[in-house]
Amino acid sequence: MRKEEKELRERLEVELTRTEEKKSII
Secondary structure, three states, X not given: OOHHXXXXXXXXXXXXXXXXHHHHHO
C-alpha cells in the first residue's frame, strides 16, 4: 500500500468516527 493511500484511508476513518460521534450525541 502506498503512503498516500494509507493517509487517505486514515482520514476517511477519522471522518467516519466523527460523524458517528455526532449521531450518538444527537
